[in-house]
Amino acid sequence: MVLIGSTDLKEGKKRMSQLRFEAISEIKDIHIFGRMGRQRQPLPLLFNGSGIEVVVTGSELWIDLETDSDMHEPWVYYEINGAFMGRQMLLPGEHRLCLFRNMSPDAPKRVRFIRELQAMGDDDRSRILVKGLELDGEFKEAPKYTRRIEFIGDSITSGEGSYGATEDVDWIPMYMSASVNYSTMTAKELNADYHLISQGGWGVYCGWDNDPRHNLPKVYERVCGLSNGPTIEKLGTQEPYDFDSWQPDVIVVNLGTNDITAFSQPPFLNPEDGQLYQQRRNPDGSLNREDELKVEKAIISFLYMLRKHNPRAHIAWCYGMLGCDLNMTITEAMAAYREESGDKNLSFFQLPNTTMETFGSHMHPGKKSHENATTALCNYLRQLMNW
């Protein structure tokens, strides 16, 4: 703990704050959102939705960060007592962000500070490290969440297009978020802890462009398998994830949107093996059965993987926010898995589709669509889990 003076309150003013620094790893009353690896000091926020939550007294609170990035600068948002306050870009460097100031010192304030940007595999430097907090009050007991949900998804779960004007099409961090995102909203509404593992453009079998390397199962078992590169891997992203450290009650898998898109795209030349990859359609427009079965096989394998690491979790495949053309394929694979494994602790739930009225930017779900999905999903999970 280091005593420092608040930089923005000058001598002679009504109140002289004595801020003290608390290293993030030393704070006991803290809730951390998102998957963690071994490194806790400074604490990497690896995924969108990763972040911290504290309840503090005192008149002000600061967060000390170190961030880096190349093309894909991270964004963050923060909220006080559950209400959205700020959202901003963080360019490379050291940051001291004031999360609140001049508040009634005695009242406890619940503060969340959350990463907006998904794990960026193609930007080795893109990262947020939380070093600690500065405050002039005390930590109170952090919220305890008895419910846990893991969300696994694609651009929808990465909140792509959740910010931005309808006509905006740039693929940039600014338009992605955890703040306007059905997963965050659902967890808040259900008072649940949650993890997000998602990547725009990826599928359960392949990416939207037929790239067979872009599938979530491939990275699921590592801490943050999505983030690779010499720099980022020093944070332990490619180490095996310790599933025992956090067992979800429900796993929401929102995958399939890119797998179905691949059926309408040109072949992909995989630089790793020099092969062409393409999901094909029959002349009548229906899915080529052989290729459809590749998706199903990937689903079945992924279900086995999820079950292996999460023996008690209910697995709910929740799909449909950008069309539901893969319903028959997903459910056929789920049925095959269920029959083969005898595992009945899974279900299929269709999320409400995005319409012209509910699009955000670049044809992705906007705020209203995320709200609709949240309403439906909360209703479903409350009944399913007896929550």
Place this chain on the structure above:
Amino acid sequence: MVLIGSTDLKEGKKRMSQLRFEAISEIKDIHIFGRMGRQRQPLPLLFNGSGIEVVVTGSELWIDLETDSDMHEPWVYYEINGAFMGRQMLLPGEHRLCLFRNMSPDAPKRVRFIRELQAMGDDDRSRILVKGLELDGEFKEAPKYTRRIEFIGDSITSGEGSYGATEDVDWIPMYMSASVNYSTMTAKELNADYHLISQGGWGVYCGWDNDPRHNLPKVYERVCGLSNGPTIEKLGTQEPYDFDSWQPDVIVVNLGTNDITAFSQPPFLNPEDGQLYQQRRNPDGSLNREDELKVEKAIISFLYMLRKHNPRAHIAWCYGMLGCDLNMTITEAMAAYREESGDKNLSFFQLPNTTMETFGSHMHPGKKSHENATTALCNYLRQLMNW
């Protein structure tokens, strides 16, 4: 055609209407909603959603009816230019109902007169027969519908609970409707003709109470297989239906809600064979696989039956307005049918669930729930059918 005087306009008044009677079978410019058998004069309205539509000039319009019933009196509603006007009970007897009067004679008015009550199998006398119309204007061209949807369902599609206060639990015709019903709303929104074949409490395999006789496939191939008894059958209800007379573009099958309920009910003693019937659950609450497969087998058979009679129709199984616990079962059966038959012209679509805010009476979907289902289904069908 018989000239008669309007009974409610007395001599010496500004305008003396000369109403003429037109037998229903003689009217060429008419659209008839709902399945028809051979009898056209008087025209039986056999299902909820069955009815007539005309566009007429003139200052007034009457409809001449003959109705009967024992316990389950039919209800009807009518609308002018697409707007709801009236809804009432029809007790046994002859009726002359005025559908409008004192309107601007030259303006064409589009009028729908529709049965609210589902086909009532347990009330041999329950019926509405349309004898004809009385008017002082001319028939204009009736609407032509280029889109056709067949809805097959249970109490949801029979509009049970779509009227009535939340706490009402009586099972009576008053609370059922075609007017507050996702099927009617969807057809209107899509400007489509539609047929309704539905029965409260029935399933695709068995009824909510495990009664194996209460399944829609059993009655699908007859004109109105739901209506039996010596009196009603004189209308031809048990004759084979002429599927060539009306081929739908889409068949919406909204079944499963009673099939899943049966898994939580006591056994049913079938008086026809003296056997006990019960869909069982495993000790862990999951569905007994043997019994689940009975439902699946029924689904598969029904899909074959639907395809046989409707070779070009897209079959959309649309389920979920009262929970979606049978999703895995329905889709497994659909996958099996698809694999076995090679028929790919079918899909599964989940309808939005009914919540505490959207219930009508006796825990059935209320108006808001039917509206939500309509929005989702229209969005789906527009994309699916390129409508």
Place this chain on the structure above:
Amino acid sequence: MVLIGSTDLKEGKKRMSQLRFEAISEIKDIHIFGRMGRQRQPLPLLFNGSGIEVVVTGSELWIDLETDSDMHEPWVYYEINGAFMGRQMLLPGEHRLCLFRNMSPDAPKRVRFIRELQAMGDDDRSRILVKGLELDGEFKEAPKYTRRIEFIGDSITSGEGSYGATEDVDWIPMYMSASVNYSTMTAKELNADYHLISQGGWGVYCGWDNDPRHNLPKVYERVCGLSNGPTIEKLGTQEPYDFDSWQPDVIVVNLGTNDITAFSQPPFLNPEDGQLYQQRRNPDGSLNREDELKVEKAIISFLYMLRKHNPRAHIAWCYGMLGCDLNMTITEAMAAYREESGDKNLSFFQLPNTTMETFGSHMHPGKKSHENATTALCNYLRQLMNW
């Protein structure tokens, strides 16, 4: 009391109802909505919103009516336990309407039967007389309303255009209602008894067409001053109203819409005095001050009249559902009355305007607009009256 057999339940059926007739004036447990004169048997329903409410046990309930009309046939609606059930036209004659049947005999049902059509001054014969009820159960205690609201208005309060398609323009009873009407909705929401006194096209000073005879103050002091003619007056419509019989807590005056319209209409030749009447505008479009003051004088006089007969009522002038161009005029008059009389128990409240999205037929408020007004007015009255 006369024992009669239910006409629609035949011998040999499970249950043989013994219906008994109760004259309306003999029923003690009844609530009557709307102004009443001396005649109680049969009971005339003089205004839209006039009607009866009872709570009964038994399996069925009928209402016996006598109705008449020339051009303007009355419509009625009925509800069970607060939920809308039916709405229909009543042509001249005797009627026995079944309000419910085959319901659980022991459960009490709350039933409202209400007139939809406003008092029709230009149809001497237009009337509904309630003779009595037939039932096989018992009357339970009728609802007691401790709050009372009187609504005084024009076509908006007569529910003109609350039914009908947007493009419909006929001026006929079918399109008017008390069922889709902010006044009924407000009273229901606040659990209040209410009276409606309204007439389409009328104002506080003159009618929309400058007819100086069409003002509500002129008829306010008689039982139903709106209804004149040799036949209808036999019901006592032109007798002085006994204000002591029903003192409202709040008087909602929703007048002004026709008064402002008159400023844009051609002169009216009053056949009674041969004079031309016209409310004028200045060349710049503003209201001619002299004519504006005529409206203000009428408002002031009306306020004195209301206060005279309702010494304790709060008078809330609630205006704006079809534009608020008369705000400055109404409030100037109210200020003058307040200053002159010292009476401070009055207020001005602007109701939400009707927009393209919320119009009903012939450019009048539709259901959504009445709902918006209800929400605003209930919020206002709850705060104002501490309800």
Place this chain on the structure above:
Amino acid sequence: MVLIGSTDLKEGKKRMSQLRFEAISEIKDIHIFGRMGRQRQPLPLLFNGSGIEVVVTGSELWIDLETDSDMHEPWVYYEINGAFMGRQMLLPGEHRLCLFRNMSPDAPKRVRFIRELQAMGDDDRSRILVKGLELDGEFKEAPKYTRRIEFIGDSITSGEGSYGATEDVDWIPMYMSASVNYSTMTAKELNADYHLISQGGWGVYCGWDNDPRHNLPKVYERVCGLSNGPTIEKLGTQEPYDFDSWQPDVIVVNLGTNDITAFSQPPFLNPEDGQLYQQRRNPDGSLNREDELKVEKAIISFLYMLRKHNPRAHIAWCYGMLGCDLNMTITEAMAAYREESGDKNLSFFQLPNTTMETFGSHMHPGKKSHENATTALCNYLRQLMNW
């Protein structure tokens, strides 16, 4: 113009941005929101809603600022193409904020950068100065607004409580905004330029606490009469405002909420004259007439002042978002002004009240309430102004 290197794109990367600095006063294609005084370099953003708008090509855009404050740090928000992107606190110092980066260089982006915090009279140092923009593209033609609205108001128009949880009660800049504010929303919806002049707690005659110095008329004629103190006044805040430089089409006056509150507060001891000030109520709760007339006199004077400086503007007194208890008082004063001056170019419009469902923090309008007000006000202004 100075060429500088972007700090966050390193050598060897795909694209090397050459950012150039443009002083704010040198940019011709710019739209400035909010009142301005003489100082244009750096440009002070004096009010909430003050800010700049440009349309630029290029891949990135930065804004260079200098800010200061003591207790009340300014907040800002920014949007791209009309969509909200970021919102943050600005502590004292020099700032380079990146507004976007890595966007398609050729596409023009419309960017608004807006002050959230109202003019803070009690924080002499609180200020935002815009020095210039850095970009690698070109300025395109800035939006031209042919409609102009001036909003004059209190805490509602300062967006107090538009951010924050319902239970939050601290009075701090974080909870105030121009981004969630009916005035900004209305101007956007109507595609209008707008000025905001507002102060929380102030009225047309006195503040909520009876402080007679806290009235908007007192400061209206100076550039930013709200901001006083030796430091801030160097920006010219207390100089006479040049009304000719910007003539509004409509002036929306949303005052009265604090004036009515004062009637329920203890007396205020004015340190300037040592007198006690209190607006009184009569024993029956009604307003003391003498004190009510003080408010009316202030309204009348203010209307004269507004008219003097804005000869052609329509003056719409728009009131009611936190109750409408002053309706009779405001309109009486407006009537007196109208009669006395002959000026008819004014109107009274009641805004929708805030309800339990639409409150933001510390019992002020939340987002939904501001949206409701926007819908009503836009509808009103479109009709009134023929927009």
